[in-house]
Amino acid sequence: MRLIDGKKIALELEEQIRAQVAVIQGRKPSLAFILVGDNAASQTYVRAKKRACAAIGILSTLTHLPSTISQDELLREIDLLNRNPNVDGILVQLPLPMHINDRAVMLSINPEKDVDGFHPVNIGKMLLGEDHGFLPCTPHGIKILLQKYNIPVEGKHVVIVGRSNIVGKPLAAILMQKRPHCNATVTIAHSQSEHLTDITQSADILVAAIGKAHFIKKEMVKPKAVVIDVGINRLCDGKIVGDVDFENVAPITSWISPVPGGVGPMTIAMLMQNTLYCYNKLYNSPSLR
Ligand code: GUN
Secondary structure: OEEOOHHHHHHHHHHHHHHHHHOOOOOOOEEEEEEEOOOHHHHHHHHHHHHHHHHHOOEEEEEEEOOOOOHHHHHHHHHHHHHOOOOOEEEEOOOOOOOOOHHHHHHHOOHHHEOOOOOHHHHHHHHHOOOOOOOOHHHHHHHHHHHHOOOOOOOOEEEEEOOOOOOHHHHHHHHOOOOOOOOOEEEEEOOOOOOHHHHHHOOOEEEEOOOOOOOEOHHHOOOOOEEEEOOOEEOOOOOEEOOEOHHHHHHHOOEEOOOOOOHHHHHHHHHHHHHHHHHOOOOOOOOOO
């Protein structure tokens, strides 16, 4: 078993981005965060993303709005950022309060400032396999991790457990593309899947994006499989664990990504990269990937 060190790869990428930002004359790239309400996990994630911006030299602002804000008021805040030429990227941290429609919010962000890659235009471009447009940060980070560790993906069976719009669906769209380091046979399994163990057992690469601590047990994993753990779950004692029963699963894998220190740091590195792309107005160039 070997560890996929997402923290190390993310730091290397962030160092490259930092060097590119350092030589920019005049205004540096800037990222505007919007946080609605007091979700503790969201506050932690936004803090970590802002810390990364500061370390890299990317300017960042935080608009912290009360959970009672109306959808119209939130859309007005986004519109201000869309029209502000000093704002390159906009990130609205999810989840949003129940009375706000996520889709309407994502649709209101200028696709050229959509560093999360959640706007339907960017999702469409990703699905079509176009070179430009932004990829969502977590699935893009997973693709880069596999690539950096020279883990073969082409022709392999990738099983993704979890069908979220943030991870499962976009990762499937990325890895099935007809392009280098993709070309995978992708299966998405989810909470309604019958014979889940049979499906996960057939995975050459198993991606756990369920959101349940220790959900993936040793019996569900084929010996020598590659296991990517996207989960971030806080246990009663405060410990952060993934969706994989790491202790028992790790010994039978060929490669496994730990939590923390696996996929999480890559999400932030890809966010920094998308922000630099926004600043450099690369959105319509074919050179994003
Ligand atoms: N909530 C959980 N993951 C994400 C993410 O990647 N971006 C945003 N905006 N919210 C999230």
